[in-house]
Amino acid sequence: MKNRALNRGVALITAMLITALATVVAANLAWDNALDIRRTTVQLSYEQAKQVGFGAENWVATILRQDLEDSDTDNLQEIWAVQLPGLPIDGGELTGSITDLQGRFNINNLLTPDGKVDEPSKLQFQRLLQSLGLDPEIAGLAIDWLDQDLEPSFPKGAEDSIYTSLVPAYRTANQRICNVTELGALQGMTAEQMALLSPHVTALPGRTAINVNTATPAVLQSLGENISVPDVERLLVDRENGGFVDVKTAFSTLVTPEVLNSLDTSTSYFQLKVVVRIGTVHFTLYSLLQRGPMGNITPILRSFGTT
Ligand SMILES: [Ca+2]
Ligand SMILES: [Ca+2]
Structure with missing residues (x-):
């Protein structure tokens, strides 16, 4: 009788242990499974966001190509310069902006x-x-x-x-x-x-001209030793309606002949910034786009971020 009771006790404890172990294993499996699903979802969303970013880059290439057909100069009133409002996409949204990098000082111009x-x-x-x-x-x-x-x-x-x-x-x-x-x-x-x-400032391949139609106020002031803040304000007002068409007329009295030769009214290098959000995933694409004289657009440097 005593042995039978002992056996029953051992069997009960063994059964309880097995149940406890099974519960722990099941909980771990469920946890791992949930993590796997989460990881896969994030990876899929990231890949999807990346493809949306590249799609936006293609779209922008079309805009810049069309811009070259439509106008001889590049200024801040043109379509490419308008910040893209949030655009709904599957599971999230897309925002973007294009910056004319020739509106900045090219650090590589410091060398001949x-x-x-x-x-x-x-x-x-x-x-x-x-x-x-x-x-x-x-x-x-x-x-x-x-x-x-x-x-x-x-x-x-x-x-x-x-x-x-x-x-x-x-x-x-x-x-x-x-x-x-x-x-x-x-x-x-x-x-x-x-x-x-x-x-x-920017870093562009080789030497580049400054586009006076998109130059930042500080860059405009840096063009000449005697350019004052009121001069810059006047230049900003003067370029409000379609920008300068003739650099010489607008700048010959303000800058030296060497600087005058380094000014332009159009540009070849743009930076595209696209931010894609899908679910909780944020993906940022920076793309340096070179526009050739025939309107061909080449991405020459891309970088990715998650903010
Ligand atoms: Ca243009
Ligand atoms: Ca050195």
């Missing part, structure tokens, strides 16, 4: 094609820094970052001898840059300084 310092561009960059309340000597640091030699600019420059002594140590690019965020690595450059500078 043969790698020497381009003095008029250096002076212009110094004026731009000054008008933004930044140290004009940042120009020397930027030139050292780009130029091939390891001789620091005077009076303020920095080459590998400075950067390799930092923690962590790094080296100068010593070549033209393809992303202005590289300027964040310049000696002493802070995030606050970068935030002030970023909207007014």
Whole structure:
């Protein structure tokens, strides 16, 4: 009798243990399953958002191609310059904007094609820094970052001898840059300084002209030593209705002949920013688009983000 009761007790405990184990295993399986479903959903949404982003890039290419057929100049009253309002898509929405990058100062203009310092561009960059309340000597640091030699600019420059002594140590690019965020690595450059500078600078392949129809107010002021804030305000009003058509008429009394030759009324480089939201997934596509003389659009640099 005693043995039978003991056996029943053991059987009961074993049954309870098995039930408890089965419950734990089932709960784990359900948890893993839920995570798998979540992961797959996010991955699918991300891929879908990416494809929507590329679709938007294609759409923008059509807009820019058409723009070239319709007009000889590029200005802020044109269709491409209008911020796209939120557009509903399956499971989310799409927003986007196009920026004319030739409305900014091209950092790569600091060097001539043969790698020497381009003095008029250096002076212009110094004026731009000054008008933004930044140290004009940042120009020397930027030139050292780009130029091939390891001789620091005077009076303020920095080459590998400075950067390799930092923690962590790094080296100068010593070549033209393809992303202005590289300027964040310049000696002493802070995030606050970068935030002030970023909207007014760009890094485009080779030397490029500045489009006076889309140039930011600070870039307009940097074009000449004697351009005042009221001059900039007048220029902004003058370009409100379709922009300048003739650069010479509008700028010959304000800038030097060298700068005048570097101005234009149209552009070849645009930056597209597309933000796609599908469910809880946010996908951002930045695409640098080059528009050729026949209207062919080539994406030459893409970067992705999740904010
Ligand atoms: Ca145009
Ligand atoms: Ca250098």
